[in-house]
Structures are given as structure tokens and as C-alpha cells.
Amino acid sequence: MTILEMNHVSKAFGGAKALSDIHFTVEEGEIHALLGENGAGKSTLMNILTGVLPADQGTIRFLGKDYPSPTITQMEEAGIAFVHQELNVINDLSVSDNIFLCREIRNRLGLINQKEQLRRTKQLFEDLGVEMDPSAMVSELKTSEKQLLEICRALYADAKLLILDEPTTSLSNSEIDHLFGILRKLRDQGKSFIFISHKMPEIFAISDRYTVLRNGEFVTSGNIKDITPHAVTSHMVGAQYVDAEVYQPRKLGEPIMVLDHYSGEGFSDISLEVQRGEIVAFTGLAGCGASELMQTMFGALPATGGRFSVNGKALQGSIVHFMKNSVAMLPSNRKENSVVPDMSILENFYLAEHELSRGKRPFIRMKDELRRYESQKESLHIKAGDPSDSISSLSGGNQQKVFLARWLNIGADLLLFDNPTQGVDVGAKEEIYKLILQFASEGKTVIINTLEIPEIQKVADRCVVFYEGKIVKIFEHREVNEHDVMLYSTNAIETAGEEMRS
Amino acid sequence: MSGKENGFGKRLGRIWSQYSYIFVLLIIMIGYAYTIHINGNDFKFSHIAAILGSQNTCIVGTIALGMAFVIITGQIDLSVGSSLVLCTGVSIVVFNMTDSIALMILAGLAAGALCGLINGLLVGLGKMPPFVVTLGTMLIYRSLTLSVVRKIDPVISGSSSSQFAMISKKEHYKFLRMVFGTGKLKFGSFSIPYIFFVFLLVAILLIIVSKKTKYGKSVYAVGSNEKSARLAGINVTWVKISVFVLTGVLVGIASLLQACKIGNVTPASSGQSYEMYAIASVVLAGVSMAGGKGNMLGVIFGALSYTTINFIIVSIPGLSVDIQDTFQGLVLIIVILIQTAGPAIRESLQRARKRRQSAA
Numbered sequence: 134m135t136i137l138e139m140n141h142v143s144k145a146f147g148g149a150k151a152l153s154d155i156h157f158t159v160e161e162g163e164i165h166a167l168l169g170e171n172g173a174g175k176s177t178l179m180n181i182l183t184g185v186l187p188a189d190q191g192t193i194r195f196l197g198k199d200y201p202s203p204t205i206t207q208m209e210e211a212g213i214a215f216v217h218q219e220l221n222v223i224n225d226l227s228v229s230d231n232i233f234l235c236r237e238i239r240n241r242l243g244l245i246n247q248k249e250q251l252r253r254t255k256q257l258f259e260d261l262g263v264e265m266d267p268s269a270m271v272s273e274l275k276t277s278e279k280q281l282l283e284i285c286r287a288l289y290a291d292a293k294l295l296i297l298d299e300p301t302t303s304l305s306n307s308e309i310d311h312l313f314g315i316l317r318k319l320r321d322q323g324k325s326f327i328f329i330s331h332k333m334p335e336i337f338a339i340s341d342r343y344t345v346l347r348n349g350e351f352v353t354s355g356n357i358k359d360i361t362p363h364a365v366t367s368h369m370v371g372a373q374y375v376d377a378e379v380y381q382p383r384k385l386g387e388p389i390m391v392l393d394h395y396s397g398e399g400f401s402d403i404s405l406e407v408q409r410g411e412i413v414a415f416t417g418l419a420g421c422g423a424s425e426l427m428q429t430m431f432g433a434l435p436a437t438g439g440r441f442s443v444n445g446k447a448l449q450g451s452i453v454h455f456m457k458n459s460v461a462m463l464p465s466n467r468k469e470n471s472v473v474p475d476m477s478i479l480e481n482f483y484l485a486e487h488e489l490s491r492g493k494r495p496f497i498r499m500k501d502e503l504r505r506y507e508s509q510k511e512s513l514h515i516k517a518g519d520p521s522d523s524i525s526s527l528s529g530g531n532q533q534k535v536f537l538a539r540w541l542n543i544g545a546d547l548l549l550f551d552n553p554t555q556g557v558d559v560g561a562k563e564e565i566y567k568l569i570l571q572f573a574s575e576g577k578t579v580i581i582n583t584l585e586i587p588e589i590q591k592v593a594d595r596c597v598v599f600y601e602g603k604i605v606k607i608f609e610h611r612e613v614n615e616h617d618v619m620l621y622s623t624n625a626i627e628t629a630g631e632e633m634r635s
Numbered sequence: 636m637s638g639k640e641n642g643f644g645k646r647l648g649r650i651w652s653q654y655s656y657i658f659v660l661l662i663i664m665i666g667y668a669y670t671i672h673i674n675g676n677d678f679k680f681s682h683i684a685a686i687l688g689s690q691n692t693c694i695v696g697t698i699a700l701g702m703a704f705v706i707i708t709g710q711i712d713l714s715v716g717s718s719l720v721l722c723t724g725v726s727i728v729v730f731n732m733t734d735s736i737a738l739m740i741l742a743g744l745a746a747g748a749l750c751g752l753i754n755g756l757l758v759g760l761g762k763m764p765p766f767v768v769t770l771g772t773m774l775i776y777r778s779l780t781l782s783v784v785r786k787i788d789p790v791i792s793g794s795s796s797s798q799f800a801m802i803s804k805k806e807h808y809k810f811l812r813m814v815f816g817t818g819k820l821k822f823g824s825f826s827i828p829y830i831f832f833v834f835l836l837v838a839i840l841l842i843i844v845s846k847k848t849k850y851g852k853s854v855y856a857v858g859s860n861e862k863s864a865r866l867a868g869i870n871v872t873w874v875k876i877s878v879f880v881l882t883g884v885l886v887g888i889a890s891l892l893q894a895c896k897i898g899n900v901t902p903a904s905s906g907q908s909y910e911m912y913a914i915a916s917v918v919l920a921g922v923s924m925a926g927g928k929g930n931m932l933g934v935i936f937g938a939l940s941y942t943t944i945n946f947i948i949v950s951i952p953g954l955s956v957d958i959q960d961t962f963q964g965l966v967l968i969i970v971i972l973i974q975t976a977g978p979a980i981r982e983s984l985q986r987a988r989k990r991r992q993s994a995a
Contacts, residue, residue: 187986433866453868464866471866475859475927476852484856487849488868495848539867 134161136325137182137294142191144177151177152349155191159294164316164326166336166357169346170369170558175329178346179296183215184208196293214287218298220279222286224272229254231271232286257289262318276419277308281315288324296327301335302555305419305584306623313339331559332585333362345369370560379566379591380610381574386410389578390547392430395439399425400602402439407580409546412573414589415582417599417622423582424465426599427549431455431462443547453488461485461545463536465552465582471536472524479520482506482535486542509538513568530561537568548572550581554588566591586615600624656921656933659970660940667947674950680825682946688819688828689942690896694719695909696834696938697889699916700841701882703934706917707845708878709858709926710758710765715886716909717776718750722890723900724780727799730894731791734805743894744887750776751883755876773910780902793899800899816895830892837888838935845931854878858926915967916941 137159144152152174159165169175180186182193184203193200195211222231229250238253240246254267263281271279280300287295301309316326316339330336336343337357344354345368352368386409395403400422407413415423428434430441432452440447443458464470473481483502506520515534517527524532533553540548550569554562569579569592583589589596596608598621606621651658668678686692698715705712726743733739750772757768785796794800801808819826845851856864857874865871893900900906920937922929944966948959 431866451870452865453870456868462866469860470862473856473859473863473867473927476855480852480856484852484864484869485867487852488870491849495850497847497849497852 135159136161136196138192138194139178139182140192140194142178142181142193143189144181144186145189150349152181152188155346155349155351157344157351157354159325159327160342161293161325162320162323163341164320164328164339166328166330166340166343167346168329168336168343168365168369170560173346173369173558174349175346176298177349179215179298179327179329182208183213183296209290212291212293213296214290214292214294215296216280216283216287216298216300218300218302220276220283222271222279222282224270226271227267228265228269228271228274228282229267231282232257232267232289234286236290257285261285261288262315275308277304277312280304280312284315288319292324294325294327296329298329299331299556300328301330301332306619307418309335333365336365337362347371366559379563379570381570382594382610383410383574385594386576389444391440391442393440393442395426395429395436395441397425397429397436397438398434400429400599403604404439405597405604407578409578410573410576412569412579412581412592412594414593414596415580415599416584416586416589416596416618419584421599421622422602423597423599424551425602427462427551427580427582428464431460431549433462433464456485456489456543456545459544459546460549461540461543461547462549463533463540463551463553465555467529467533467536467556472532474523474525476524477521478517478524478527478535479503479506481524482509482520482539482542485539489543505542506538509541513538513541514564528558528561530557530564533557533561533565534568537565541572546577548577548579550579552583553581554583554585562588586613586618589613589618598622655973656919656930656936656940659919660936660943663940663943663947663966667943667950670947670950674952684819684825684827686939686942686946687831689946690893691912691942691945692938693828693830693834693896694889694892695912695916695941696935697837697885697892698882698909699913699920699934699938700838700931701878701885702910702913703917703920703922703929703931704841704845704854704878705765705882706914706922706924707854707858707926707929708875709861710875710878711769711914712754712765712879712882713769713910714750714754714772714776715882715913716906717773717780718747718883718886719890719893719906719909720900720902721750721776721780722746722887723893723905724784724799724902726887726890726894727793727801727900728787728791730805730807730811731793731802734807736807736811739894740891743891744884747883747885747887747890748880749883750886751880752876754883755879758879759872759876777902784902797903798899798901801894811895812898816892816898830896833888833892834938835935837885838931842931850877855927858928860927912941915963918967919970 135158137157139155139157142152142155142157143150155174155178157167157178167175167178177186181188184205184207187202193203195213198211200207200211223234226234232254233250238246238249251267258265258267263285265274265278265281271282274282284295284297300312304312320326328336328340340357342354342356343360343365345352345365347369388406389409390407392403392405399420403426415427417423425434429436432448432450432455436449442448443460446458448455448458448460473484479502483506486505503520509515510517513534515538516531517535524535527535554565557565566588569581573579581588581592590613593613594610596613596618597604598606598608598618600622601624605624608618667682671678671682698719702712702715722743725746726739729742730739754765754769754772757763758765761768784792784799789795792799793802801812815829817828819828820832845854853864853869853874856867856869857871861871893905916937917929917934918924918937919940920929920933922933941963944963945959948954948962949956
């Protein structure tokens with residue numbers, strides 16, 4: 134049975150068409166993947182469905198009822214719930230308080246009936262197969278549990294259709310498996326899901342059907358089992374995209390960076406030597422210490438022992454000191470750690486360089502800044518309007534390129550990229566891989582920390598696998614494959630012993 | 636037709652939101668001219684000159700310039716009114732003891748910088764919330780000044796037990812008070828008080844700092860996203876301390892204006908609520924209280940608007956001084972309401988129109 138039908142939906146912002154003539158249907162009891170690059174119109178479509186934005190044209194029919202001009206409350210009451218990428222749970226309340234937020238159970242005095250709330254939460258969790266303490270504080274939960282909590286809250290409100298916007302970005306593989314297990318169970322109970330994600334393996338693991346949007350237009354839809362990841366990618370990016378092998382072996386230079394029994398928050402006793410022009414990938418499960426190591430190698434976290442030296446010089450102290458010795462870090466979570474939201478593209482670009490040059494030249498010379506920006510813009514193929522436009526006017530991929538430019542602008546030789554393709558669409562990802570390879574061939578050294586193994590296969594000369602703050606394995610480029618990396622990341626190799634190794 | 640209207644409306648909306656402080660001042664000025672008119676007088680340039688030279692413009696305005704920097708970094712400084720009293724006290728005492736203009740200026744600025752540095756270190760290194768720290772120093776700075784004025788020899792304080800006053804027998808008294816403090820620069824039939832030029836000069840300097848220097852940009856970056864700023868190499872702690880010190884120095888400058896224009900300071904009552912007046916000027920200037928946004932040029936207009944509101948209230952006959960703050964508060968709230976609610980109201984009207992169209 135079709136529970137949701139959206140027909141001929143169009144929407145324009147000012148003069149720009151965001152959606153034109155979209156068709157989108159969801160069946161009862163299915164997980165429906167909504168696919169498309171950033172800017173393809175997925176968010177706009179979902180915002181129209183949930184009443185956040187009004188559509189210019191088109192019809193919405195949900196559970197046999199038409200909604201000509203839906204409001205947020207109407208759609209919530211009808212049974213549509215939006216689980217956002219940024220979680221909307223309240224950290225300072227307990228699990229059950231979050232579930233009953235704004236619909237508290239009261240006793241005769243009008244006070245909250247904690248006992249009853251806890252009992253019902255427990256019942257709900259039992260029905261869903263969720264193992265969580267109803268009285269725990271949300272601040273103590275893991276990210277995956279918060280995600281689950283939000284889904285449970287929607288289900289308690291009797292949602293029939295849940296929209297999951299990139300629910301797995303901050304989850305480790307085992308957490309993803311757990312989440313997917315519960316989603317499958319709920320699907321079998323007749324709940325429907327719209328699943329928005331960029332990760333192909335997940336899409337193929339969990340979805341029943343798919344719909345692809347491109348540039349605000351409907352491209353195709355069908356059953357997941359009838360299509361391949363490669364074909365989906367082609368639909369998403371259009372005809373021009375080919376998944377070509379970009380990796381090329383290069384001649385490496387002298388050792389440039391040495392970690393010697395290096396320790397800090399979340400990792401310990403790391404020893405590693407990296408050569409000039411090399412691309413090394415760090416990987417492991419979320420919380421394996423690779424990201425912390427990277428931040429410590431940039432002075433953003435304190436080291437507690439050992440040595441980190443670049444070009445033979447041991448580095449410690451403030452971030453600026455690391456920058457002066459040509460180390461740069463592109464942090465993970467762009468919106469939180471890179472974007473200065475109230476500033477223009479140009480200002481976001483030049484901030485870091487100013488910290489190195491302001492002692493000698495305290496005044497900003499627009500001409501010089503623009504010249505530097507334009508040259509980076511050209512070599513990184515940044516698609517941007519006026520340099521004085523707001524940074525938020527750019528797509529995720531182009532924002533990320535501005536931040537790459539920020540660090541190239543200080544003339545850094547050792548580039549640390551923490552999850553550089555997070556929230557970046559397929560086309561821009563491919564460009565970023567090409568740029569990383571280009572930097573390396575120009576003699577820069579690149580370390581990327583990533584959870585995506587296909588990414589490692591595309592660019593890395595070596596792959597360092599972390600488990601609980603220690604290096605467990607180093608793979609050469611040709612040895613990298615999803616299966617083996619996963620074995621070491623999850624430490625399955627230790628648990629299974631000799632049997633697995635043979 | 637409607638498309639054209641939309642385009643114009645949009646452009647006007649953008650200009651309004653970017654330069655709202657100019658419109659605010661214009662509207663308030665017109666209101667002032669009108670009240671003078673119904674009082675039976677002509678609105679003349681001397682009325683404007685009075686606004687320019689008022690202590691609300693020059694003294695509070697100079698402090699507001701620093702306050703704007705502090706607010707742009709996402710912090711607040713409640714101690715400025717009290718440190719103004721302290722700095723004025725110090726500069727008057729130094730003048731009375733030495734009769735030296737240079738030493739007086741130096742003492743005022745140094746006292747201000749020290750007050751600011753204490754705030755900055757407690758906030759920056761002590762990692763305490765600026766609201767609480769400056770609330771504490773607000774009490775401390777005033778009470779210290781108060782306890783000193785009671786004990787100090789009148790030969791040094793220049794007055795009775797409740798005031799610091801510049802001693803009129805000193806050689807440079809006439810220059811500081813009569814020539815500079817209350818004197819005016821004449822342009823033909825116009826004349827503008829000298830102290831306004833001090834305020835203007837400081838304002839222009841700070842506009843340049845905020846727009847044209849690398850330091851200025853780092854101040855905005857810290858207020859806009861502290862984490863990103865830090866990971867771009869900006870020393871966030873240092874920036875936070877520096878804006879307090881800058882504010883302190885500006886309070887020092889304001890204290891010299893206070894000494895020269897008024898000639899004395901009463902620790903128990905002078906500079907009362909100046910922190911609030913400074914914050915009000917900053918808000919009227921369109922600076923975001925959340926940090927990261929705001930134009931220093933606006934602070935000049937913000938300070939002038941605030942003074943003009945005062946003048947309007949004073950010029951309405953039959954209105955007692957006691958009710959003054961009520962009107963100031965109301966105007967402030969109305970202006971902010973227009974600034975923040977304006978775009979939201981416009982948006983919801985547009986939505987309602989769209990909905991009607993799609994329903995029809």
C-alpha cells in the first residue's frame with residue numbers, strides 16, 4: 134500500500150529552481166533511499182513534506198488524505214517524523230524525560246509522574262528491542278544511542294513515516310549494525326522510512342527501494358535489488374562521471390615526519406615514519422584515537438609523551454607554532470570546526486595566514502589577499518561567486534575546498550586531513566581525491582584520517598589501522614581491502630586468533 | 636509589476652538591515668526636530684552641536700566603542716561605569732599632585748588598561764564567565780574609589796570628602812577645562828565641541844582596526860565561531876584578553892574627557908549605569924549580542940541616537956527626569972523589535988500570501 138504520494142512538486146527560491154516536477158512515493162513497511170548529491174534537492178523536498186517550506190506547486194497525499202498547504206504541526210500529527218542529522222535530544226534530561234518532552238504524564242497535582250513515564254519508556258524499549266536505561270542522562274549516551282532515542286521518541290508519538298537524514302555519519306560500524314537491526318525490525322512491523330545517505334554500502338545493505346534526484350529533478354526510482362552501486366552513482370552525478378582509478382604510485386622523498394613513542398589523550402606509544410610526498414591514511418572505528426592523534430600533531434590537544442618531529446625539529450606548544458613549521462590540519466566536522474559563519478569566503482580563506490604574517494604586516498592589503506585567493510581558487514577549481522559572498526552560500530564541497538585553500542595559503546608541507554570528505558557530495562569527493570594526489574606529486578605530505586575504506590584505496594600509499602589508541606597494522610597500497618582493514622579495525626584478528634589468520 | 640515591487644522591497648530591506656543605525660538616527664533626529672518645533676523654537680545647528688558635545692555622546696560613546704569589541708567577541712563588560720570613576724579619580728589626583736598634562740593622560744590610560752587587564756586575565760586565563768567577572772569588578776572598582784575619596788587629603792582630591800575635583804589654581808587647569816574640555820571649534824557660524832573630535836578620532840581609529848587589520852578580523856572570528864577560530868591558529872585567549880584591555884584604555888580616554896568636561900567625579904554617583912548606556916548604544920548600532928557581527932561605524936550613530944533620545948525627553952515640557960529611563964528603555968526595545976522581528980514578520984507575511992495563492 135502506498136502511504137505517501139508527492140506529485141508534480143516544484144519549488145523555487147527567488148529565481149533559482151530548487152525542485153521541478155518531482156514525483157516521490159513511499160510504500161508501507163519499506164525503507165526508501167532518497168539519493169542525490171548535495172544540492173540535488175533532497176532537503177528541500179523533505180522540508181516541503183514536513184511543512185517547513187511551502188511548495189510552489191504539486192500535491193502531497195499521506196495515508197489517503199490530501200495536504201494542500203501543510204504546516205509542521207499538521208504533518209507531525211499525521212505521523213511524519215524528521216530525525217535530523219544534528220540530533221535534537223536534550224542532553225540535560227533523562228532518556229524518559231526526552232521521550233515524554235511536551236507530552237508529559239501528570240499526576241493529580243499537575244506534576245510529572247516519573248514512575249509512569251519510566252514504566253512506559255521501558256515497555257516501549259522492550260517492544261522495539263532497544264537496550265537502554267530509561268533513567269540514564271542523555272549526556273551519558275553514545276551518539277548511536279541518542280540517534281535511537283530520537284527514533285524511539287518519534288515512534289512513541291505514533292509516527293508512521295520516519296525521515297532519517299544521514300543517520301550514520303557519526304556512528305561506528307557496530308553501532309550502524311545495531312541501528313540497522315532495529316530499522317529492519319520496525320520495517321517488518323509496518324513502519325516506513327525515508328533514508329538519506331551518501332554511503333553506498335549502507336544504502337545497499339538497508340534499503341528496499343530508491344529514488345534519485347539530480348539538480349532538483351526526478352531521475353529514476355526502483356528496487357534496490359535491481360541496480361548496482363555503480364549505476365546509482367551514475368544516476369546521481371549524471372553521464373559525465375566515470376569512476377576512474379585515480380591512484381598512481383609516485384617516487385617518495387626523504388623522511389619528513391617522525392612519530393617516536395608519541396602519546397596523548399586517547400592514544401599511546403605511536404611510532405611511525407612518513408616520507409616526503411607520501412599519502413598515509415589513518416583508519417579505525419570511531420574512538421580509535423586516530424583523530425585525537427591528528428589533533429595532537431597540530432597542537433590542538435596536548436601531547437603527554439614521546440616526540441613528534443617535522444624536518445628533524447621536535448614540535449610542541451601552540452597551534453601557531455605548528456603552523457610556523459608548515460604543519461596544517463583540516464579538522465573534521467566542517468561546520469563546527471572550520472566554518473566562521475559570519476564571515477565571507479575571502480575572510481574564511483585568509484584567517485590562518487594572518488596569524489603568521491600579522492607581526493610583520495598588521496594591515497590587510499586587499500589586492501594581495503585577492504591575488505592569493507584567486508590563484509588558489511583556480512588551482513583547486515573552487516566554484517564560488519564573489520569573494521565577499523558569505524561562506525554559507527557555498528556547497529559543502531566548495532566550502533571544504535576554501536578550507537584546503539586556507540592551509541595551502543600558509544605554504545604548509547605536512548597536511549593533516551581529518552575526515553575531509555564528510556558531508557561532501559560524490560562529485561566533489563572525487564575532486565578532493567584528485568587534489569590530494571596532486572598535492573603529493575608536488576612534494577607535499579598528506580595524512581588523511583577516514584573511516585571509508587574505498588577512499589583509502591583511492592589515494593593512500595599506506596594505511597595505518599588503529600585500535601583503542603594503538604597501531605595494530607600497517608597495509609601497503611595494494612594490500613588494502615575492505616575485509617582485511619575491517620578485521621584489524623574491529624580487532625577481530627585478535628579475538629579469533631590463528632584460525633582467522635590462516 | 637509585482638516582481639518589480641519585490642525587487643525594490645528586497646533592496647530596501649537589505650540596505651535597512653545593513654545600515655539600520657543610520658535610519659534609526661534619522662528617525663530619532665526628526666522626532667527631536669519636531670519636539671523643538673512644537674516648543675515654538677527653530678531646529679538649528681546648535682541643537683546638533685549640543686548632541687555632538689554631550690557627555691552621553693563623547694564619554695559613553697568612547698566606552699561603547701570598546702564595549703562593541705567586547706560584544707563582538709561574544710563577551711560583555713559590566714565594569715566600565717565603575718572603572719570610569721576609578722580612572723577619573725586617578726587622573727584628577729595625578730593632575731592635582733603634578734599639574735602635568737602628560738602625566739595625567741598617562742595615569743588615566745594606565746589605570747584603565749590595568750582595570751581592563753584584570754577583567755581580561757580573570758576571563759581569559761581564569762576561564763570564568765565575563766558576566767560574573769565584570770559584575771564582581773564593577774562592585775570592586777567603585778567601592779575602592781569610594782573608600783579612597785573618603786580618606787584622602789582634600790589638597791590631593793581637590794574637594795570635600797565625596798568628590799575628586801581638578802584644583803582650579805593649577806597652571807594647566809584653564810587650558811584643560813576652559814579651552815579643551817568645554818571649548819568649541821568654530822567653522823564660520825557653526826561650532827563643534829573639541830571633545831567630540833576626540834571621540835570621532837578614536838572611533839575612526841577603531842573602524843580602521845576592525846576593518847583593515849588582521850587583529851580586527853580575528854576579533855570577529857572569535858565571536859563568530861570560537862572553535863574554528865582556534866583551529867585556524869588564532870590565539871583565542873589572547874584575543875579575549877586584548878579586547879578587555881582595549882576597553883580599559885578607552886575608559887581611560889573617557890575618564891580624561893570626564894575630568895576636562897565636568898571637572899570632577901563623585902564615586903558614589905558618577906558613571907552610574909554607564910555600562911548599560913554603552914551596551915544600549917552598541918545595540919542601537921546593530922551589533923549582535925551573540926557576537927561575530929556588527930559594524931563599528933554604527934557605534935558612532937548608536938551613541939548619537941542614544942543621546943538624542945535623551946534630548947527629546949528633556950525637551951518635552953511637563954515630563955519629569957524620573958520618567959526618562961522609562962522612555963529610553965521603551966525606545967531601545969522598540970528599535971530592537973524592529974531590527975529582529977522585522978525580517979521575521981516580513982517572512983511570515985510572505986508565507987501567508989503564498990499559502991493563500993496556492994489554496995486559491
